Amino acid sequence: MTPTDAAQTAADAPEPAPGRGGGRAGARIRPARTSDVGPIRELVSPLADSRVLVAKEAVAYYESLQEFRVAEDEGGALLGCGAVHVMWEDLAEVRTVAVSEAARGRGIGGMLLERLLEDARALGVSRVFCLTFEVDFFRRHGFEVMSNQDAIDPQVYAELLRSHDEGVAEFLDLARVKPNTLGNTRMIRAL
Numbered sequence: 001m002t003p004t005d006a007a008q009t010a011a012d013a014p015e016p017a018p019g020r021g022g023g024r025a026g027a028r029i030r031p032a033r034t035s036d037v038g039p040i041r042e043l044v045s046p047l048a049d050s051r052v053l054v055a056k057e058a059v060a061y062y063e064s065l066q067e068f069r070v071a072e073d074e075g076g077a078l079l080g081c082g083a084v085h086v087m088w089e090d091l092a093e094v095r096t097v098a099v100s101e102a103a104r105g106r107g108i109g110g111m112l113l114e115r116l117l118e119d120a121r122a123l124g125v126s127r128v129f130c131l132t133f134e135v136d137f138f139r140r141h142g143f144e145v146m147s148n149q150d151a152i153d154p155q156v157y158a159e160l161l162r163s164h165d166e167g168v169a170e171f172l173d174l175a176r177v178k179p180n181t182l183g184n185t186r187m188i189r190a191l
């Protein structure tokens with residue numbers, strides 16, 4: 001096993017999430033499996049209806065399953081999810097970060113996000129973007145509000161325009177997705 005393999009194995013090991021008062025929330029983070037797609041969609045669906053998250057077809061979740069991590073309780077019930085989507089050599093997006101309402105405020109979202117940032121580091125990117133209403137949450141994890149588009153090289157911008165991904169369109173702030181992004185804040189974090 002190479003050192004990279006060993007690091008990846010360690011990164012894939014389930015881990016408990018801290019609960020309030022330093023206790024354990026009984027949650028663990030692990031890579032998503034195909035059987036998680038149903039519960040992920042149930043978690044995301046109301047958030048997509050209210051335009052907090054991007055609405056996607058079931059097939060899109062299966063196709064991007066390797067991007068996802070989930071948080072589950074001791075009984076294996078889904079508590080949260082999140083994904084990291086590579087956009088360019090140095091850039092990825094953290095997307096679809098969600099924790100069920102009953103499980104919020106226990107550090108599970110923070111743990112998911114930190115794990116996704118580790119995944120992004122392992123993939124080789126140096127910046128991570130997100131589009132969110134949860135500005136304080138992301139700020140606590142090192143994200144800053146993007147003042148303008150100058151974080152993207154014009155040549156890369158032109159290449160990204162070729163993408164069919166809705167999240168990339170939102171990153172580029174294209175007119176056709178503006179109704180979906182109204183009120184969201186564009187944030188970025190250096191790794």
Ligand SMILES: CC(C)(COP(=O)(O)OP(=O)(O)OC[C@H]1O[C@@H](n2cnc3c(N)ncnc32)[C@H](O)[C@@H]1OP(=O)(O)O)[C@@H](O)C(=O)NCCC(=O)NCCS
Nearest residue numbers: 019020095096097098099104105106107108109110132134
């Ligand atoms: C954003 C979101 C994922 C956060 O999930 P979460 O599990 O509640 O996140 P955390 O518990 O790590 O942090 C949330 C709060 O709990 C507090 N908290 C975390 N761990 C704690 C602990 N051990 N003890 C006390 N408080 C704690 C944090 O300070 C934070 O405070 P806030 O309420 O002022 O934000 C969740 O609110 C959500 O699903 N939102 C809808 C989807 C969304 O907007 N996603 C982002 C765009 S991709």
